[in-house]
Amino acid sequence: MARTVVIEVHGGPEVLKLVERPVADPGPGEIRIAQKSCGLNYIDVYQRMGLYKLTLPSALGMEAAGVVEAVGEGVTHLKEGDRAAYAASPPGAYTEARVMPAGQVCPLPDGISFEEGAAMMLKGLTVDYLFSRTTPISKGDWVLFHAAAGGVGLIACQWAKSEGIELIATAGSDAKCQMALDHGAAHAINYRTEDFAKRVREITNGRGVDVVMDSVGKDTFEGSLNSLRPLGMMISFGNASGPVPPVDILTLAARGSLKITRPTLFTHIGDHATCQEMAGRLFTKVNSGAVKIEIGQRFALDQIAEAHRALEARRTTGSTVLTL
Template sequence: MARTVIIEDHGGPEVLKLVDRPVGDPGPGEIRITQKAVGLNFIDVYQRTGLYKMQLPAALGMEAAGVVEAVGDGVTHLKPGDRAAYAAAPPGAYAEARAMPAAQVCPLPDGISFDEGAAMMLKGLTVDYLFTRTTPIKRGDWVLFHAAAGGVGLIACQWARSEGINLIATAGTDEKCQMALEHGAAHAINYRNGDFAARVREITEGRGVDVVMDAVGKDTFEGSLNSLRPLGMMISFGNASGPVPPVDLLALSSRGSLKITRPTLFTHIADHATCQEMAARLFAKVTSGAVKIEIGQRFPLDRIAEAHRALEARGTTGSTILTL
């Protein structure tokens, strides 16, 4: 048995329940993992509220780190006793232990702690696909990144700096803007102080940015389009402020033949070999010191509702983990 967070109905943080559930043995292609730390992400909120539909009752959580206890038939890249971390479907990471598919579970280097592993996999692999797999981005290019003081954002700031990319960060307070600058952003804009798109134009001397990376959604979408240069790419990869309304494709034409995509991490990591390659790039960034994983908050598993409230209120910085 393992303590596990589930929901039986969609709704607010009050629907989160901590229960004891059987773990079971791993089947073919699976592992059983005892978890040491669990990551908190906005996708967990989307699933809890029903924005992303789930069959109920359901366990939540997509990211964790721990020790492999057993492996099923066909699993060759992990063995009992291995340290491991993952961002993977199906949900169920909010647990002391679980049996789960092995393909997206990655061996965790000794130089990375369990807390860091739990804080970095979903967020760091997201940054990897944003910068390496979505559209070509080269040294000297300009990227606008929203919510840059969050877990994904602080990794993105450092990643951009390590690649010679000029990242313009936005955040909701001067303190968060300063944090983004300290982590490698070339410029930072407090979006509460006016039109961020106008400020982007000033910074880029009227040209606009090559790429926008926007996980905020509804509140920033229009300004994001207004920040792009002709032929620029809009990457909408989250909905923290709500879903983006329907888009008039002619608006992309009139703004300069803009491009737009709505990717998800789990498409990029669906292939086992690709997932392991992406994780290797992320681990190399961290072990080299180019990227430091900032853990801003820790909550015990039994305070999961409080953790969700803090995340939704944008009251967190860096990554948030659940301790076990």
């Protein structure tokens, strides 16, 4: 049996329930993992609220690290006793142990702790696809990154600096802006006190940025488009403030033949070989010291509702992990 967080209806943090669930043996292509720590991400909130629909009842959580207890037939990249970490579907990471598909589970290098593994996989693989797989980004290019003091954002600041990319961070307080600067951002804008699109134009001498990476959604979308140079790329990869309203595609032409995409991590890591390749790049960044994983908050599994409230209220910085 394993303590597991589930929801039976969509709603607020109050719908999160901690229950005991049996853990079976793995079938073909599966592993059983005893988890040491799991990560908290905004996709968990979207699923809990019903913005991303789940078949109910459902477990929650997409990211964790632990020790492989057993492997099913056909699994060759993992063995019993291996340290491992993942960002993976289906949901179910908020648990002490689980059986799950093995394809998106990655061997965790010895130099990376279980907490770091749980804090970095979904966020770090997201940063990898943003910088490595979505649109060409070269040394000297300008990137605008919203919510830069969060778990994804602090990794992105360091990743950009390691590759010579000029990252302009936005955040909701002066303290969070300073965190982004301390982690490698070239500039930081407090969007609560400044018009970030206007400030971006000032920083770039009127040109605009090459790429915007926006996980905030509704509240920042218009300003993000206004921050792009002609032929610039808008990457809308989240909805923390709510979904972006429908867009008139002619707007993109009028503002300089802009490009826009709405990617998801799970499209990129759906292929086993690609997932392992992406994880390899992430582990290299962390092991080299180019990226350090900032864990800002820890909650016990039975504090999951409070963890969700803190995330939604933007009271968190860096990554948040659940301790088991």
